[in-house]
Every structure is written in C-alpha cells, then in structure tokens.
Amino acid sequence: MATRWGLCGVGKIGHDFSVAMKTLPPGDHQIAVIASRSLERAKEFAKRHGIPKAYGSYVELANDIDIDIVYLGVLHTEHWRVGLLFLAGKNLLCEKPFDMNSGQVKELIAAAKKNNVYLMEVMLKEDMVLGFLLRLSHAIWSRCFPVHAEVRRLLAEKAVGELKLVKAYFGSLQLHIPRSVEKELGGGALLDIGVYCLQFVLMVFNGERPESIQATGVLLDSGVDESVIVVMKFSRNRMAFCAFSIAARLPNDAVISGTEGSIKVVGPMHCPTTLMVNDKETKYPLPERCLPPNFIDSTGLGYEAEEVRRCLLKGLKESPRMPLADSVLLTEIMDEIRKQVGVTFSQDSQ
Amino acid sequence: MATRWGLCGVGKIGHDFSVAMKTLPPGDHQIAVIASRSLERAKEFAKRHGIPKAYGSYVELANDIDIDIVYLGVLHTEHWRVGLLFLAGKNLLCEKPFDMNSGQVKELIAAAKKNNVYLMEVMLKEDMVLGFLLRLSHAIWSRCFPVHAEVRRLLAEKAVGELKLVKAYFGSLQLHIPRSVEKELGGGALLDIGVYCLQFVLMVFNGERPESIQATGVLLDSGVDESVIVVMKFSRNRMAFCAFSIAARLPNDAVISGTEGSIKVVGPMHCPTTLMVNDKETKYPLPERCLPPNFIDSTGLGYEAEEVRRCLLKGLKESPRMPLADSVLLTEIMDEIRKQVGVTFSQDSQ
Numbered sequence: 001m002a003t004r005w006g007l008c009g010v011g012k013i014g015h016d017f018s019v020a021m022k023t024l025p026p027g028d029h030q031i032a033v034i035a036s037r038s039l040e041r042a043k044e045f046a047k048r049h050g051i052p053k054a055y056g057s058y059v060e061l062a063n064d065i066d067i068d069i070v071y072l073g074v075l076h077t078e079h080w081r082v083g084l085l086f087l088a089g090k091n092l093l094c095e096k097p098f099d100m101n102s103g104q105v106k107e108l109i110a111a112a113k114k115n116n117v118y119l120m121e122v123m124l125k126e127d128m129v130l131g132f133l134l135r136l137s138h139a140i141w142s143r144c145f146p147v148h149a150e151v152r153r154l155l156a157e158k159a160v161g162e163l164k165l166v167k168a169y170f171g172s173l174q175l176h177i178p179r180s181v182e183k184e185l186g187g188g189a190l191l192d193i194g195v196y197c198l199q200f201v202l203m204v205f206n207g208e209r210p211e212s213i214q215a216t217g218v219l220l221d222s223g224v225d226e227s228v229i230v231v232m233k234f235s236r237n238r239m240a241f242c243a244f245s246i247a248a249r250l251p252n253d254a255v256i257s258g259t260e261g262s263i264k265v266v267g268p269m270h271c272p273t274t275l276m277v278n279d280k281e282t283k284y285p286l287p288e289r290c291l292p293p294n295f296i297d298s299t300g301l302g303y304e305a306e307e308v309r310r311c312l313l314k315g316l317k318e319s320p321r322m323p324l325a326d327s328v329l330l331t332e333i334m335d336e337i338r339k340q341v342g343v344t345f346s347q348d349s350q
Numbered sequence: 351m352a353t354r355w356g357l358c359g360v361g362k363i364g365h366d367f368s369v370a371m372k373t374l375p376p377g378d379h380q381i382a383v384i385a386s387r388s389l390e391r392a393k394e395f396a397k398r399h400g401i402p403k404a405y406g407s408y409v410e411l412a413n414d415i416d417i418d419i420v421y422l423g424v425l426h427t428e429h430w431r432v433g434l435l436f437l438a439g440k441n442l443l444c445e446k447p448f449d450m451n452s453g454q455v456k457e458l459i460a461a462a463k464k465n466n467v468y469l470m471e472v473m474l475k476e477d478m479v480l481g482f483l484l485r486l487s488h489a490i491w492s493r494c495f496p497v498h499a500e501v502r503r504l505l506a507e508k509a510v511g512e513l514k515l516v517k518a519y520f521g522s523l524q525l526h527i528p529r530s531v532e533k534e535l536g537g538g539a540l541l542d543i544g545v546y547c548l549q550f551v552l553m554v555f556n557g558e559r560p561e562s563i564q565a566t567g568v569l570l571d572s573g574v575d576e577s578v579i580v581v582m583k584f585s586r587n588r589m590a591f592c593a594f595s596i597a598a599r600l601p602n603d604a605v606i607s608g609t610e611g612s613i614k615v616v617g618p619m620h621c622p623t624t625l626m627v628n629d630k631e632t633k634y635p636l637p638e639r640c641l642p643p644n645f646i647d648s649t650g651l652g653y654e655a656e657e658v659r660r661c662l663l664k665g666l667k668e669s670p671r672m673p674l675a676d677s678v679l680l681t682e683i684m685d686e687i688r689k690q691v692g693v694t695f696s697q698d699s700q
Binding site: 164165167171173212214216218219226227229231232233237238239241243245247248249250251255257258259261262 | 514515517521523562564566568569576577579581582583587588589591593595597598599600601605607608609611612
C-alpha cells in the first residue's frame with residue numbers, strides 16, 4: 001500500500017518535493033493532500049501536481065485521518081508552533097533547520113514521543129527564494145543520498161585508515177534573500193546552510209559530542225551571521241572544521257582525511273552525486289524528473305521519502321540515518337556557535 | 351657580474367638549491383663556496399655540484415670576503431646562532447621557519463639592520479628527509495613564484511570583488527621523520543608546514559595584523575603539534591583559516607573567496623605552478639632541471655635566487671615580496687598559536 005503524504009506548505013520546496021515524488025513508484029508514494037494558509041494557493045498547487053485534496057488551513061490537515069505522514073515545508077520560525085499542531089496526532093517529516101534552538105527541538109521530540117508518532121528531521125537545499133516566505137532550505141535529506149550511505153560504509157570499514165580531519169564548506173551569495181539576512185525570519189548562514197556542514201561532521205563522527213567548539217564569525221548589520229568558521233575537537237586527537245557564508249561562494253564540498261587516504265564528497269555536498277575516494281571518482285546519478293525543480297539535485301528528495309516509507313513499514317519511531325539524538329546535538333552545537341559569534345533570536349528567551 | 355653565493359649546509363635542500371641555480375644564467379649566479387661542519391661532506395658536495403671552494407666550518411664562510419650572500423640551509427633550531435654569526439658581516443638568505451620564536455627573529459633582524467646587510471627569509475618545501483638532521487622544510491620561496499605574483503596582481507585589481515574568506519591547507523604524512531616529531535629538533539606541524547599556510551594568508555591580507563586568532567590543535571606525545579586549525583579574523587568582516595597536519599594528507603591548496611569569484615592556488619600551494627581564477631586554469635611551468643631534486647618543484651628556488659639578486663642590484667635591504675615586518679608578524683602569530691595549542695620550546699625561555 002502506498003504511503004499517503006500530506007504536504008504542509010506550497011512553496012518552492014513543496015514543489016520540488018512533489019516533483020521528486022513522481023520519480024518514485026506510484027504504488028509506494030502518494031501525495032494525498034496539500035495544505036496552505038491560503039486555500040486558493042493550495043488548490044493551485046494541487047492542480048499543478050495532480051494532488052486530490054487541498055486545504056486552506058493547517059488544522060484541517062492535522063485533523064485528516066486519511067494520511068500517514070505530514071511533510072512540513074513552512075518557514076523554520078514556524079516549525080515549533082506548527083510542528084506541535086501536527087505532532088498531536090500525525091507523523092511528521094520536518095525540514096531543517098529543525099527549529100530556532102535546541103529547546104524547541106527538545107519540545108518537538110518530547111511531543112513526538114508522547115504521541116508515539118514518527119518524527120524525522122529532513123533537510124533540503126535551496127539557493128534562492130522569491131516572494132512567499134516559506135522556509136525552503138533544508139539539510140538532512142543529505143543523509144539519505146547514496147553518496148552519504150557509501151561514506152558511512154567506507155568509514156565503518158576504515159577504508160582511509162584512522163579518521164584525522166573532517167572539513168565541510170558551504171557558501172553561496174544570498175545577501176539579496178530576505179529570509180537569509182533578516183533576523184525575524186530566522187536568517188543567518190548558520191541556520192540556513194551551516195547546518196549542512198555540521199550535520200555532515202556529526203554523521204562522520206557518528207553522533208559523538210565534540211570535546212570543544214570554537215566559532216569565529218562576522219555578522220551582518222541585522223545581527224545575524226554572515227560568515228562563520230567552526231573548529232571542533234573530538235576524542236582521540238580528531239578534529240573537524242566547517243566554513244559557511246551567505247556572502248562568499250565556497251567549493252561546497254566535504255573532505256574526510258584519514259591516515260591512509262581521503263574521501264571527498266564533491267560539491268554540492270548536501271545533495272551529492274559524486275564521491276572521490278583517494279582520487280577515484282564514482283558517480284551516483286539522480287533519477288530523471290518530470291518538471292523543472294527550483295533547487296539543485298532536488299529529485300534526491302525522493303531518497304528521503306523512501307527512507308521515511310522504510311521506517312514507517314518497519315514501525316520505526318525515528319530514522320537510523322538521522323537519529324533524534326543527532327538532531328538534539330546538532331542544535332545544541334548551533335546554539336553554542338550562535339552564543340560565540342553573538343547571534344540571538346527572540347525565540348531564545350521564550 | 352654574477353651574484354656570488356656561499357651555501358651553508360650540505361643537506362637535501364642545499365642540493366636542490368644548487369640544482370635550481372643551474373637553471374639560471376651563469377652570468378647572473380654563481381655558487382662560490384659550500385660550507386659544512388664536515389670538510390669531507392663539503393668537498394663531496396662541491397665535487398657533485400662543481401663548486402670551486404669547500405669549507406669544513408661556518409666561521410670560514412663568515413670570514414670569506416669574496417661572497418655576496420650566504421644561503422642558510424641548516425636546521426632551524428640553529429638559525430638564530432648561525433644566523434648571528436653570518437649577520438656580523440654577510441648578507442643572508444635564511445630558510446623558513448625563520449626561527450623558533452619571534453624573539454629570535456627580532457634579534458636577527460636587529461643584527462641585520464645593525465650590520466647593514468641584506469636579510470630575507472626564504473621558505474622551501476620538502477616532503478621527506480632521511481638521515482642528516484638539517485632543517486629542510488622552508489616556505490617563503492613561495493612568494494617568489496609567478497603564481498603568487500599573479501595572485502597579488504589579481505587582488506590589487508579586485509579581480510574577484512571584495513575579499514571575504516581565505517583558506518590554506520597543508521598536510522602530509524611525516525610522523526616517521528624525526529625532525530618533524532621531536533621537540534628538541536623544533537618539530538611540529540606549525541613550524542614545519544603550517545608556516546606556509548600562514549604566510550599565504552598574510553600575503554593576501556598584505557601584512558595586516560589579524561584582529562583575532564583562534565587555534566585548535568592536537569599534540570603528539572613528544573609535546574609538539576600534530577594537527578592544527580587556525581581561524582583568524584581581519585578587519586572589515588574578513589576571515590582566514592588554515593589547517594595543517596603532519597598526520598593527514600590534505601589537498602595542500604589555497605583558496606581566496608571574494609564577493610565576485612574565487613582564486614585557487616592549486617596544490618602544492620607553497621610552490622605552485624597552477625592557478626585557477628573562477629575555474630579558468632593557467633599553468634606556470636618550472637624551468638627544466640639538470641639533476642633529480644629531493645623536493646617537489648624545487649627548481650622554483652631559482653625564482654627566489656633571482657629575487658635576491660634583484661634586491662642586491664637595487665641596493666634593497668629587504669625584499670618587498672617578503673618584508674621583514676611580515677616575518678615578525680608571522681612568527682608572532684606562530685607564537686600565539688603555539689601558546690593556544692600548548693607547545694613550548696626550550697628556546698622560548700632563553
């Protein structure tokens with residue numbers, strides 16, 4: 001039986017998610033409902049993507065007993081509020097950044113546990129957004145890509161010897177995008193794209209908490225972070241560093257250096273299709289898509305949908321690819337980085 | 351008239367320096383003397399390289415009135431002592447790392463000024479050394495490479511817009527090399543190869559002092575640094591970071607990210623022959639050599655010899671490519687990094 005999805009949010013990422021879904025077997029996945037704060041927009045979206053039902057409010061979606069899981073594609077400043085609404089009774093696939101801070105993340109997880117539903121953070125990529133202020137940049141879809149699965153396999157078998165250094169970059173020119181630069185929209189490089197780098201490091205270190213975190217950053221006049229460099233020290237003399245910026249282009253790759261070689265996730269590292277192991281390149285092509293997407297490689301969202309279905313069919317309460325403990329650690333690290341570089345949101349004092 | 355060189359040290363770098371000299375017009379450069387602590391080795395070296403005179407002590411070289419400049423190629427723990435000997439009356443081209451700390455560097459510079467001689471720090475590259483414990487890894491020869499000249503030109507004309515981020519890497523497996531790992535030989539990644547990354551950053555920032563320095567490192571049991579990551583913040587929201595390690599291979603490249611593009615010095619960035627500006631690649635091939643070298647791209651040492659001759663002919667007291675102020679700042683930064691990661695040498699308390 002197909003997994004029945006309810007989409008919350010009609011923004012660009014909702015479009016790309018719907019496009020990606022069409023690359024999967026229709027017997028496995030079905031988008032049953034689209035919900036927006038605007039019924040008109042929901043209907044328009046439903047028509048474009050062939051979705052049978054459209055709601056003009058989130059509450060209707062939360063009350064629909066005929067769906068298996070909600071995909072939450074609204075601005076991340078709303079994740080906590082809207083997430084709690086769905087978690088009262090629904091499974092939820094929540095975009096990145098999971099929330100504004102680790103306190104909110106822990107509340108969502110507590111609600112999920114309480115309601116015995118499936119919750120998994122999902123991360124998607126975006127370079128631009130126009131008009132409608134949905135939160136369209138995500139990250140942890142990365143972990144469902146075949147390249148990342150191969151990285152985990154290589155690390156497990158110590159293919160490049162003992163792990164020494166990990167680096168991850170993400171930089172793109174986003175100073176013209178309101179939700180990237182405005183504080184009230186949860187802007188800044190860290191929440192928008194830095195999260196991709198950090199989640200990669202945590203994946204490599206298998207969810208281990210770093211022994212130390214040192215962050216250096218520069219801020220925009222709006223008070224959010226423009227560029228940040230983070231250095232983390234892990235047990236057994238291992239280190240990682242991340243650089244991310246919304247004001248500079250960076251290679252957007254990630255490299256794991258071991259004592260016997262290196263693994264390079266060729267950019268875009270958050271949705272990669274090329275892996276280099278000691279200079280040997282392997283390609284992992286994406287499925288063909290039916291409509292033009294908004295975001296690079298976004299048919300890879302299908303990998304994530306498949307992971308969700310796998311977890312649902314197995315009765316898992318969270319995805320082993322992105323355990324909730326990793327999400328908590330990730331946001332705790334992000335809280336610490338914001339503290340060091342001097343970025344605070346109104347949500348921090350709530 | 352040819353510049354008459356006296357070589358101090360018969361190690362691998364002395365060999366490579368002599369080989370590089372043969373790529374230059376003989377009417378411009380002549381190695382007149384080789385000096386070693388062992389007359390036998392000096393004679394052997396002289397015979398192999400066709401050098402007319404060999405001394406079995408450094409004092410003889412210091413007293414030879416027939417040479418224009420001494421190239422100092424001994425272990426860096428000896429730079430201060432031996433450097434002062436030559437600076438009493440000779441011009442001196444001093445390998446990197448200049449000295450063990452900034453105090454020693456300032457003393458050498460004071461001696462140079464006092465004696466009105468030419469002094470320039472020079473940096474050479476090496477990946478391995480066997481047997482004889484000369485300090486063979488250097489760095490600031492880098493600044494005399496055509497690639498670096500082109501980088502300076504591009505920066506001056508803002509070819510990639512406003513400077514935002516600079517990164518430089520250097521990592522190679524050197525844990526089997528005594529002078530890389532032993533404290534009494536001045537070991538550690540910082541002095542050996544980190545200096546290359548830092549000098550690059552300082553070149554890009556035109557000798558500006560960073561506003562902040564944050565270093566995270568892991569140490570070997572011997573007490574020297576195995577791997578270090580350094581983040582520096584400069585004026586006008588600009589940052590730089592360096593990663594260097596003697597226990598992991600790294601790409602050994604350097605990238606300057608600006609608001610309108612990037613400049614990549616393709617590895618080996620300390621003696622580069624390839625530059626990429628916004629993905630457009632340009633090659634700067636090295637001269638052909640007559641004998642196999644010990645170190646990669648070491649015929650590029652000729653660029654440095656030419657710069658020295660140029661300065662001597664112009665009557666300059668230091669090279670504008672690597673001003674002494676940069677050398678002082680460089681070693682002060684290195685002192686600060688060692689302080690933060692916890693590496694001290696006996697020379698620090700002298």
